[in-house]
Amino acid sequence: MEGFSVVSFTDPYQALNHFRENKENYALVISDFRMPTIDGLGVLSQVKRLNPKVRSMLISAYEYENNPLFRKHLKKGIIDAFMHKPIKIARLCQRVREEFRLYQLRSDK
Secondary structure (H helix, E strand, C coil): CCCCCCCCCCCHHHHHHHHHHHHHHCCEEEEECCCCCCCHHHHHHHHHHHCCCCEEEEEECCCCCCCHHHHHHHHCCCCCEEEECCCCHHHHHHHHHHHHHHHHHHHCC
């Protein structure tokens, strides 16, 4: 995909620090559900608090749709999209394009 940069992190706290310093430059944040120090719901909650306009996607290999905390975050708009692993790269790219379109539509208002 042209015109976009991708930044990835293996440490969610480093990712949040980078996001905090560059929050206006982000259109989409993708987080795994389970991580060792902070879960994806915690990461995306902080991301949305810092920049409510950014789109957020949660990914996981685990069942989480019936998780009450997941449901609460989905209802509050903290999670905009979610995908189950394994994810084929073509499907991920398609979903990312969809999220960028939604971001652009909301930014144009």
